[in-house]
Amino acid sequence: MLKKLKRQDSGITCNGRHIRSIDTVKNGDIIILKIEDTSLLEPNPLLDVPIAFENENLVIFNKSGGMPVHPSIKHQSDTLGNFFASIYPDMTFRPVNRLDRDTSGLCVVAKNAYSANLLQNCCQKVYFAVVHGITDESGTINAPIAREKESIILRCVRGDGRNAVTHYKRIDFNEKYSLLEIHLETGRTHQIRVHFSHKGHSLAGDDLYGGKCDDISRQALHCGIITFTEPVTKEIITVKSDLPDDIKKLMKRS
Numbered sequence: 001m002l003k004k005l006k007r008q009d010s011g012i013t014c015n016g017r018h019i020r021s022i023d024t025v026k027n028g029d030i031i032i033l034k035i036e037d038t039s040l041l042e043p044n045p046l047l048d049v050p051i052a053f054e055n056e057n058l059v060i061f062n063k064s065g066g067m068p069v070h071p072s073i074k075h076q077s078d079t080l081g082n083f084f085a086s087i088y089p090d091m092t093f094r095p096v097n098r099l100d101r102d103t104s105g106l107c108v109v110a111k112n113a114y115s116a117n118l119l120q121n122c123c124q125k126v127y128f129a130v131v132h133g134i135t136d137e138s139g140t141i142n143a144p145i146a147r148e149k150e151s152i153i154l155r156c157v158r159g160d161g162r163n164a165v166t167h168y169k170r171i172d173f174n175e176k177y178s179l180l181e182i183h184l185e186t187g188r189t190h191q192i193r194v195h196f197s198h199k200g201h202s203l204a205g206d207d208l209y210g211g212k213c214d215d216i217s218r219q220a221l222h223c224g225i226i227t228f229t230e231p232v233t234k235e236i237i238t239v240k241s242d243l244p245d246d247i248k249k250l251m252k253r254s
Contacts, residue, residue: 001113002034005016010034011027014176041088042095052106053239057115057231058085058096062241063120065218069095084109097123097223100190102205105223105242110231118231126225127182128243129192130199130250132211134170135178141166145188154208155190157198164188166195176215177204177250193219204250218248 002021004061005011007031010018013032014025026029034181049067054099061080081093094116096108108123110116122208146156146161165185172179173252178201189207205211206219228236 005033007036008034008036022179035114041071041079041081041085042077044082045086047078047083049080049083052241053237054110055230058108058109058110058119059088060226060239061109063099063104063105065102065244068101072098075101076250080107080109093150096120097125097226099223100219100221102163102218103221104228104244104247107223108226108228115123115231116162118160119228123226125184125223127184127192128222128247128248129182129196130177130204130216130220130222131180131196132204133201134173135168135180135199135201136170138169139167141168141199145191145194154198155188155194157194160175162167162188162222164191164195164209166191172251174251179251184218192221211244216246218246222247 006021010035012019012021012035014023014029018151049064050062052062053060063080068075070075070081070099071079080095084093088111091111094110094113096110096116097156099105101108108119110119142165143157145155145164146158146159149155163186167183167185167206168180170178171181184191193203193206197206202209202211204220205213205216207213211219222243223241224243225238225240227236229235238239
């Protein structure tokens with residue numbers, strides 16, 4: 001960023017006057033860094049994603065299930081990135097935590113490169129999932145995860161995989177399902193889905209990993225709490241999101 005500012009016209013100014021990064025400044029001087037951004041995504045103002053938290057450094061969206069975070073071949077204009085581009089046309093889309101298309105909940109997006117760097121690895125997330133059957137009251141799944149051979153999507157538990165640790169607590173259950181609060185010690189692709197499938201409690205609606213879609217058409221997984229350190233003020237902030245209706249319905253007693 002500093003190299004870019006040096007090359008940029010009036011990239012660094014002191015009291016409105018261009019200065020070099022090695023120049024001396026004194027108490028009371030006003031230093032402005034002219035950070036320019038570029039949006040590369042197609043804006044789609046027809047989308048609507050609730051904002052759970054926002055300040056000058058970041059925005060946290062409450063994404064619904066079924067919406068991809070990034071554009072892809074099959075999803076060119078219906079993603080969170082396209083919505084971001086419509087409300088922040090001069091900013092680059094920099095998601096700090098990425099959710100699967102069918103996972104709902106909180107997604108942090110930095111508004112500049114500086115904030116994106118400081119937010120990396122400092123966001124503590126709490127997930128909520130509904131799984132088949134009645135689980136233990138609490139537990140830890142420590143099982144390495146690897147890419148399933150011959151597949152670019154599927155993951156599996158395998159001895160030569162990367163270390164993966166999932167902690168969970170059961171907070172409700174009925175005759176068919178358990179509602180779990182989940183804390184990840186590691187962040188592997190599909191970690192929650194793979195670990196609970198391996199344990200014999202696939203996520204409801206997760207047909208990719210053995211779950212049934214009788215009562216919900218997507219994996220019942222929601223990022224419900226995020227705690228992070230604000231990049232500039234260093235304040236500890238916690239943002240919460242209620243369970244969506246399709247997951248709540250799973251826990252109704254018959």
